[in-house]
Amino acid sequence: MSVVKSKRSKRINYRAKADATITRLLYGAKSRAKARNIPFDLTARDVELPSFCPVLGIPLELGRGEQVDGSPTLYRIIPERGYVRGNVIVISWRANRLKSNATIEELSLISDFFTHLQKEKATLVDGFNLNAFLAGRQRLNSKSL
Secondary structure (H helix, E strand, C coil), X not given: CCHHHHHHHHHHHHHHHHHHHHHHHHHHHHHHHHHHCCCECXXXXXXXXXXXXXXXXXXXXXXXXXXXXXXXXXXXXXXXXXECCCCEEEEXXXXXXXXXXXXXHHHHHHHHHHHHHHXXXXXXXXXXXHHHXXXXXXXXXXXXX
């Protein structure tokens, strides 16, 4: 097989996988929308399938037949609006799991906590003192209120 035919067949194979993935995403979304009694009006033209997760930057993996971190999922920007045009984006399964039902504020607190913990851990010589760490966090939280 020539190099040109090989590249062409890879493009066709990718397009077929992308189309099948979008169809699968829509089928699942329609089923969830019906079960939750939320709106659904998406078509394949409404779903853009990027090569990488816009949240984590990891490659989206098509056609694996199983859920992996890089599996594409539909994310509802405003959940109550349902699966409607302009309210969904494709992100990785991992990003969707991490976000789950947490608020932006909760995610920020988690990030702040582990960033601070990582810095504390790096400066410790004699071991980690949880009570001192938590007391420091409490002082930081009371200052931000």
